[in-house]
Amino acid sequence: MHRMSIFAFAASLALPAAAADEDLKALREEIAQMKKTYEQRIEALEQRLAAAEAPKEKSQSPQDGGTRAGTAGGFNPEVSLILQGQYRRMKDVPERNITGYWPAGGHGGDERGFSVDNSELIVSANINPYFRGLLNVALKDGEAEVEEAWFQTLGLGNGFTLKGGRFLSGIGYINEHHPHAWDFADAPLMTKALFGEHYGQDGLQLKWVAPTDLFMEFGAEIGRGAGFPGTDRNQNGVGATSLFAHVGGDVGRSHAWRAGLSWLTTRAKNREAHFEDTDAAGPNEVEGLYSGRSRTWIADFVWKWAPEGNPKYRNLKLQAELFRRTEDGDLACASGVATSPCAGSPALGNLNTRQTGGYAQTVWQFMPRWRVGYRYDWLNAGSKRYDPATVFAALDPASAYFARYRPMRHTLMADWSLDEFSRLRLQFARDKSMQGVTDNQVTLQYIMSLGAHGAHKF
Amino acid sequence: MKRLFLLLLLLSAWPAQADLRVFACEPEWAALAKELGGDKVTVYAATHALQDPHRIEARPSLIARARNAQLVACTGAELEAGWLPQVLRESGNAAIQPGRPGYFEAAQFVARLEIPAKIDRSEGDVHASGNPHIQLDPRNLLAVAAPLAQRMGELDAASASFYAERHKAFADRMHAAIARWEREAAGLRGMRVIAQHKSFSYLFNWLGLVEAGTLEPKPGIEPGSAHLAQLVAQAKAQPVRLIVRTPFDSPRPGEWLAERSGLRLATLPFTVGGSERAQDLFGLFDDTIARLRAAP
Numbered sequence: 213m214h215r216m217s218i219f220a221f222a223a224s225l226a227l228p229a230a231a232a233d234e235d236l237k238a239l240r241e242e243i244a245q246m247k248k249t250y251e252q253r254i255e256a257l258e259q260r261l262a263a264a265e266a267p268k269e270k271s272q273s274p275q276d277g278g279t280r281a282g283t284a285g286g287f288n289p290e291v292s293l294i295l296q297g298q299y300r301r302m303k304d305v306p307e308r309n310i311t312g313y314w315p316a317g318g319h320g321g322d323e324r325g326f327s328v329d330n331s332e333l334i335v336s337a338n339i340n341p342y343f344r345g346l347l348n349v350a351l352k353d354g355e356a357e358v359e360e361a362w363f364q365t366l367g368l369g370n371g372f373t374l375k376g377g378r379f380l381s382g383i384g385y386i387n388e389h390h391p392h393a394w395d396f397a398d399a400p401l402m403t404k405a406l407f408g409e410h411y412g413q414d415g416l417q418l419k420w421v422a423p424t425d426l427f428m429e430f431g432a433e434i435g436r437g438a439g440f441p442g443t444d445r446n447q448n449g450v451g452a453t454s455l456f457a458h459v460g461g462d463v464g465r466s467h468a469w470r471a472g473l474s475w476l477t478t479r480a481k482n483r484e485a486h487f488e489d490t491d492a493a494g495p496n497e498v499e500g501l502y503s504g505r506s507r508t509w510i511a512d513f514v515w516k517w518a519p520e521g522n523p524k525y526r527n528l529k530l531q532a533e534l535f536r537r538t539e540d541g542d543l544a545c546a547s548g549v550a551t552s553p554c555a556g557s558p559a560l561g562n563l564n565t566r567q568t569g570g571y572a573q574t575v576w577q578f579m580p581r582w583r584v585g586y587r588y589d590w591l592n593a594g595s596k597r598y599d600p601a602t603v604f605a606a607l608d609p610a611s612a613y614f615a616r617y618r619p620m621r622h623t624l625m626a627d628w629s630l631d632e633f634s635r636l637r638l639q640f641a642r643d644k645s646m647q648g649v650t651d652n653q654v655t656l657q658y659i660m661s662l663g664a665h666g667a668h669k670f
Numbered sequence: 671m672k673r674l675f676l677l678l679l680l681l682s683a684w685p686a687q688a689d690l691r692v693f694a695c696e697p698e699w700a701a702l703a704k705e706l707g708g709d710k711v712t713v714y715a716a717t718h719a720l721q722d723p724h725r726i727e728a729r730p731s732l733i734a735r736a737r738n739a740q741l742v743a744c745t746g747a748e749l750e751a752g753w754l755p756q757v758l759r760e761s762g763n764a765a766i767q768p769g770r771p772g773y774f775e776a777a778q779f780v781a782r783l784e785i786p787a788k789i790d791r792s793e794g795d796v797h798a799s800g801n802p803h804i805q806l807d808p809r810n811l812l813a814v815a816a817p818l819a820q821r822m823g824e825l826d827a828a829s830a831s832f833y834a835e836r837h838k839a840f841a842d843r844m845h846a847a848i849a850r851w852e853r854e855a856a857g858l859r860g861m862r863v864i865a866q867h868k869s870f871s872y873l874f875n876w877l878g879l880v881e882a883g884t885l886e887p888k889p890g891i892e893p894g895s896a897h898l899a900q901l902v903a904q905a906k907a908q909p910v911r912l913i914v915r916t917p918f919d920s921p922r923p924g925e926w927l928a929e930r931s932g933l934r935l936a937t938l939p940f941t942v943g944g945s946e947r948a949q950d951l952f953g954l955f956d957d958t959i960a961r962l963r964a965a966p
Contacts, residue, residue: 420762460731581892669756
């Protein structure tokens with residue numbers, strides 16, 4: 213019985229095995245057949261590929277004689293988008309103004325916690341062989357601000373370039389760089405004090421590069437002059453004029469430098485700032501109004517080191533700018549409160565100021581992807597000449613603007629870039645730009661760029 | 671003010687050299703322009719062999735040199751996208767703007783490899799026009815030399831026949847050299863090689879070498895240890911004979927891999943000036959092939 217069952221079991225295994233043998237044979241034949249046809253087809257394809265490649269080596273001649281540029285992203289126009297945001301930890305100060313300085317306004321940068329910066333959308337292209345155009349729009353919550361919208365000549369020759377429209381002024385060094393190209397998460401104090409964030413012009417810029425091996429560039433700009441330190445004055449004439457000169461070159465293979473001197477002159481009409489008045493019934497917030505001339509000198513210097521001119525692995529950048537601003541004009545104040553000494557917008561006499569300051573920073577890439585940097589900002593309250601009897605009859609002498617104080621700030625940063633399109637940054641700052649406040653700030657920032665490469669300025 | 675204006679006028683009239691002034695983006699095009707132009711050209715090489723042509727800054731010195739150039743000879747195919755457009759625009763030199771005869775892109779005259787089917791940065795820093803490192807296939811140099819000589823002749827008509835003659839002599843020498851190099855490198859066919867970046871695709875394509883992998887996980891992304899470990903395993907499964915890098919790539923990832931896999935790391939000159947022997951275009955290939963043949 214036992215043996216029988218084993219036999220039956222073995223037979224039950226063997227019988228299908230015999231049937232499977234037949235199947236296997238058929239399968240093998242089928243596979244062999246398929247192999248053969250596929251081999252034939254692959255061979256035919258290889259021959260076609262070889263045939264297609266062979267003449268290509270000689271015949272891929274361009275339609276345009278090789279003068280057309282490959283565009284940065286293979287698109288025309290080039291489109292790029294910058295995404296930027298941060299987490300920021302800092303003190304809660306209601307109105308952040310640099311002590312001793314007329315508030316320049318600007319894009320903020322004083323939101324605490326998580327925030328998103330303006331997303332920059334940049335579209336640019338050569339319009340034809342003679343002109344190039346660029347639009348840079350900053351997008352944020354229901355507003356689209358035109359940061360730049362200009363055309364530039366390509367065909368003037370002899371070293372001349374004319375730019376027209378809205379553009380970032382060529383004065384100084386950092387002014388022409390957009391926030392995503394900055395080495396720190398915020399602008400230097402100097403830039404905040406001088407212009408808010410940038411000095412932009414609606415107007416014309418003419419630049420000339422000298423035909424020398426030493427880089428020498430001279431520029432002049434005329435424009436509307438609506439931006440701080442000027443104001444929009446609704447006039448036919450020129451609102452602001454600037455001049456600048458840049459010199460630069462290499463020292464050996466590993467060093468490059470650029471130095472510049474710039475000058476900006478503009479006028480303000482009823483430029484506003486908040487003050488407290490001396491109302492006996494209790495202080496009111498009133499408008500201080502400045503009208504007059506504003507002149508700014510900026511000296512800038514940049515030195516870059518990259519071993520053998522190859523910045524990919526290690527490089528060092530030193531950057532410093534100094535400024536001197538003189539303003540000669542008149543102060544007034546205005547208030548709607550009947551008891552305020554500023555009711556009826558009284559004139560408060562002359563206000564002549566001279567202020568100086570600057571920043572110096574260094575950024576060191578010590579290994580691929582990683583950079584560290586340090587920046588020192590300092591400003592001087594400078595000299596302000598006015599008639600205290602007249603001014604302090606209306607405005608509170610304790611106003612921050614009249615304080616004799618030296619704002620300063622130390623900033624340390626470390627950033628990590630996977631490649632040139634993405635960057636994460638951690639920054640610590642000890643900000644003493646406001647008298648009586650030592651603000652230890654921590655910023656964790658991301659900068660991502662999508663789309664076309666976009667060549668950066670030196 | 672008047673004096674300043676006079677000074678400016680004087681300066682703008684200053685460069686009265688007779689030579690054709692060529693601004694070459696890479697050393698190979700500087701070398702080619704010299705081969706074709708001889709003593710009738712003044713060639714400025716914007717980069718040298720120890721620089722990664724992807725990662726150059728638009729330095730003031732480059733703008734100053736572009737200002738005076740009559741011909742800009744570059745690779746194109748977006749290789750210089752990060753700096754050349756800036757240099758050209760800032761130069762104020764109308765003659766060398768894209769679309770003008772003074773602007774020459776070599777990559778447009780050769781059959782480019784690795785033209786991506788999909789352009790997405792998730793694939794790394796890919797170039798829509800294909801791999802731009804075209805100079806390591808000498809047949810590409812021939813393909814570029816003819817239109818370059820012609821362009822030089824158009825810009826400097828007085829020397830056009832001179833350039834044409836020199837081109838013919840160069841092409842003859844190059845044809846002979848290519849035949850010799852191909853004989854010398856016949857034994858290399860099928861050799862499996864790991865490259866740091868996709869810098870040698872044209873060389874491998876020409877000589878029949880097989881790129882078994884790259885140290886960069888994706889173009890432009892720095893090598894990481896996980897990817898390198900994978901390469902070690904890969905090299906064990908399918909034998910590889912050599913790891914190659916350019917003189918400007920960091921030697922570290924290659925050394926790391928060499929240590930763990932027992933493979934040899936070789937530095938190929940990549941362009942003119944990349945090694946002692948690679949002093950001109952002929953030396954470049956002599957040395958490259960010698961270094962490949964020295965592989966164990």
